[in-house]
Amino acid sequence: MTKPSLTLYTYFRSSASFRVRIALNLKGLAYESVPVHLLNHGGEQHAAPYAALNPAQLVPALVDGAHAGLVLGQSLAIMEYLDEAYPATPALLPTGAPERARVRALAQTVACEIHPLNNLRVVQYLERELQVDEAARATWNRHWMTLGFTALEALLTNSPHTGVFCHGDTPTLADCCLVPQLTNARRFATPLEAFPTLLRVEAACLALDAFQRALPAVQPDAP
Numbered sequence: 589m590t591k592p593s594l595t596l597y598t599y600f601r602s603s604a605s606f607r608v609r610i611a612l613n614l615k616g617l618a619y620e621s622v623p624v625h626l627l628n629h630g631g632e633q634h635a636a637p638y639a640a641l642n643p644a645q646l647v648p649a650l651v652d653g654a655h656a657g658l659v660l661g662q663s664l665a666i667m668e669y670l671d672e673a674y675p676a677t678p679a680l681l682p683t684g685a686p687e688r689a690r691v692r693a694l695a696q697t698v699a700c701e702i703h704p705l706n707n708l709r710v711v712q713y714l715e716r717e718l719q720v721d722e723a724a725r726a727t728w729n730r731h732w733m734t735l736g737f738t739a740l741e742a743l744l745t746n747s748p749h750t751g752v753f754c755h756g757d758t759p760t761l762a763d764c765c766l767v768p769q770l771t772n773a774r775r776f777a778t779p780l781e782a783f784p785t786l787l788r789v790e791a792a793c794l795a796l797d798a799f800q801r802a803l804p805a806v807q808p809d810a811p
Contacts, residue, residue, distance in 0.1 A: 594651070594653075595619060596612065596650055597624050598624065598807070607663045607699075610759075610764045610799055610802040613802055615674060615678055623809035633645045648663060667764060691760045691762045694740065695760075699765055702735075705729075706733065706776070729778070730776055730779075733778050737783050744789065754789055766790065771803075
């Protein structure tokens, strides 16, 4: 069997890695999964071999051997790269400029507004440097997720462009971002009853094999 040209450095519980796994599955792209455990030995992402590959010391990282060994970090950049480099497969962004901008805005509401504030290294800083206890850290996470979900719920509910999924009736970049964030929200017992549109879209996504195969619990490095 020919080895896939795509290699994804990933961690089963990482929301950003989860996004890229969904995108790869939606586009039908085979890839090799290389686990990077974010907690073992102080975090394998800080070890010299991975830090040399990805100086940001974050996951995911995607290596594309078919394009001169290209290495990309940042999940949104990776997903847009997959859309552009492998255009023959289903698109993650719609064709029109206004529609593409809407999908990017929805995705960035998760990736730029919600996720960074409950990222592992932020939570570890709260714990180790600022001595914030576990209960307060969980409250911090729930606050920022609720704020972001409130905006997303309004954006989806009030738009005629929302369909079965965040934009229309096929999954896009926005859905790739939404589902992992809702999964993360449940880890911190974030109340989600106020977001029926988000939950409806999530249910539609999770009915698809591409999302199911990307779930944290079914990854090779899941405990």
